[in-house]
Amino acid sequence: MKGALGWIVVWLVALGFALLVDRGNRHLGIPDYLWLSINLTLFLYLLQRYVGQPMGAFLETRREGIEKELARAKEQLVEAEELRAESSRRLQEVEKEIERLKERAAEEGRAETERIAEQARQEEERFVRRVEQEISRRGAETRAQLARDTADLTAEIAREILEREMTDEDRRRVFATSLEALRGLEKTED
Secondary structure, eight states: OHHHHHHHHHHHHHHHHHHHTOOSOEETTEEHHHHHHHHHHHHHHHHIIIIIHHHHHHHHHHHHHHHHHHHHHHHHHHHHHHHHHHHHHHHHHHHHHHHHHHHHHHHHHHHHHHHHHHHHHHSOGGGHHHHHHHHHHHHHHHHHHHHHHHHHHHHHHHHHHHHTOOOHHHHHHHHHHHHHHHHHHHHHHO
16 A cells, blocks of 8 residues: 555655646646656566665575675684684793793703812812713703703794694794794703
8 A cells, every 4th residue: 555655655746846847738538747747656666676675685685695704703812812812812821831931941951050069179189080971961951851851842832833723923933932942951951
């Protein structure tokens, strides 16, 4: 009913315009202003039905698609932020663990050095040269073992983090930190 009433209003408006331009001509006994108003109303109806409705449906479908894509993009942004925060937290934990390992390695190295030094002081003069060689050899072995242990542990930690969806930037920083730890151990060997 609502649609029919709307088209009657359109026809009445078209009839009003047709009356304004009427010259009093007739075709098939019907005044031109009636032909003109009916033709215009019919043209507008066909235009609305076969062009307007499909275009409106297309635009509505497109709008809904854009809304869904926008909602999905917002969700992905939230997920990305959560992953970034988690990666940062894990990276900080790895860096703290590396610091603890470095401290423990330094403490163990100091304890071992003190023990060997104490043994050297208690040894007889004739064993001084042999004891110094033993201290040097054991210190190198300890540092090498610590370096291997640190490298193994660092590699294991890095592997676990990489498996938990770290970003490329996070992978680069973990790798750089591991290299620094290894270089630090190499310097203490010298």
